[in-house]
Amino acid sequence: MSSENDKHVYRIEGFTCAHCAGTFEKNVKNLEGVVDAKVNFGASKVTVHGNTSIEDLEKAGAFENLKVRPEKEKSKDNTQEKVPFLQKHMTIMGALLFLAFGLLSQFINGEENLVTVLAFASSMAIGGYSLFKVGLMNLIRLQFDMKTLMTVAVIGAAIIGEWTEGAIVVILFAISEALERFSMDQARQSIRSLMDIAPSEALIKRNGQEMTVRVDDIEIGDIMIVKPGQKLAMDGVVVNGNSSINQAAITGESIPVEKHVDDEVFAGTLNEEGLLEVRVTKHVEDTTISKVIQLVEDAQAERAPSQAFVDRFAKYYTPAIIVVAALVAVLPPLLAGASWETWIYQGLAVLVVGCPCALVISTPVSIITAIGNAAKNGVLIKGGVYLEEAGTLKAIAFDKTGTLTKGVPVVTDFSVLNDTDEQGLLSIVTALESRSQHPLASAIVQKAEQEKAPYKAIEVTDFSSITGKGIKGVINDTTYYIGSPKLFEEWLAGGLPVEASGKVQTLQQQGKTAMMVGTNQAVLAVIAVADEVRSSSKEVISKLHDMGIENTIMLTGDNKETARAIGDQIGVTKVQAELMPEDKLTSIKEAREKFGKVAMIGDGVNDAPALAASTVGIAMGGAGTDTALETADVALMGDDLKKLPYTVKLSRRALTIIKQNISFSLGIKIAALLLVVPGWLTLWIAILADVGATLLVTANGLRLLRVKE
Structure with missing residues (x-):
């Protein structure tokens, strides 16, 4: 390579x-x-x-x-x-005109009349020029495809004098091709609409001057000015101003999102209110919308299992039809003395009915339509195989933090013991936690700022982290400890006070993470921090259960009491707690052995091994997260779990329509071929069956555009 x-x-x-x-x-x-x-x-x-x-x-x-x-x-x-309709389809219109003239001449002068024959021959030549050009070339090269079959059938019809039906077959085939092209264009339109989302130029401020610049010439670090009512041309970070941004084009969220200084914004989104100055952070080819378009287009090239089956089937199907047509044309005259003309005609009709147009287009039109519809609704599906797999899931595993919960901890309880001054202790705790890198520290700092507790002037000495248990530091010659109950069980000679132990147990049963504050001599307070459950989580789990996905598993590193409380609140069927990242991977493998098809939904970064091991890996909040876009099979572009039931519904609908299309395409071929037995199959019935099947399977596939949340 x-x-x-x-x-x-x-x-x-x-x-x-x-x-x-x-x-x-x-x-x-x-x-x-x-x-x-x-x-x-x-x-x-x-x-x-x-x-x-x-x-x-x-x-x-x-x-x-x-x-x-x-x-x-x-x-x-x-x-x-x-291009006007008549001009665009001039060859078909011309062929129809000569066909009508031929039918009129046939009525007046008879079928064998020279004028009649010339009219039909002209109709065939005009309507079938592109067909014959390819078909004859393929015939010379012994490449047998649908155009080869049609060319042989039409030329054969002319040789045995079936000019009328030959001309009708050519026109109907041309109409069939036009319909197929139209349907594929409709399916691709969802991708074209994505390409048109972002503007091709933007107002840029350079060296104190404002100028309009094409997106290809915009550099990282440029300041982009976005006025109210304008779309953003590039990804970036807000450096001045605030506004509400409609991000529906990227995330599928219909409600505008408030953006302030230091917030990330995306190309293709709409600035609804204020004037924004945005520092450009990516080149045009690296913007989120560009990556989405690229990934959606690449997804269409991935063969889904049903499409792979159709491709393999068609490879052997076309030669088989040629053999069957030859046998139909030759065997009855040789074995039963039947009319050569009659059975050659039947053989030609078999060639026509055998054209696999409807079968070949049945799967791709459905997959392209579904993937395009999903992209417009904020769901990136990275291939037909994942589209189909998502419709067959038996279980879904959820990472807790940031998926079922908001991922932002808040202080819910601050209970002081022994008549300790609450405001003073909060200041001491915050002075210590503000030096910590622990995820829960930010929640305590936020609590102190809300309570206006002074902590920045407090001097802390000998600050250190106690690995896996908490932190400690000296303030005013007193050593303070903040950490898990286990930390104080080790430090306090008499063990935990009954009151403190009872509070911890109660808080954990409520799904909260409990920490203690104290000294070498006593526990001074119990603090509870909780990661708020998303308002949509319970509704999403309920919808999935209603859809028949009975196994929903929550995976978390939290303690069992906290995890069980959140699991009960949300309604998942199983909770697995106190897991390390490698334990999540083991859980997914076990679930696949038990249930078969299992999806894992997480943030696409910490959960990468588990996402990779699942049947379908689904990343939350893919917008602006390169890792999520690259590692997951499906990315929910918005931070919105409600897109999950929609994805499953779309996948199931796509699977149903693909099966319908394949079954119908093959069924109508078999039904038409059976007409050979009594000798009822005609060329125009054969081509009508093919055109009708193509039209119906494409129309059926395009129904996926209507699937909504």
């Missing part, structure tokens, strides 16, 4: 079908200077390893008249959307 420097990505315009994309990929691989190539049909992109030119790539796609441009280059014209 060539180095990354020899890797080039191009956007393609003009794909009509998945098989054509495969043909283009083979052609590109055969180009001089190309080491390898991979086409992403869903995103209309090709990744080329090696060196080649756009001209050579367009030659490789000449059979489809494909247009190629570098990935980062904007489309030079959007005329495709502005």
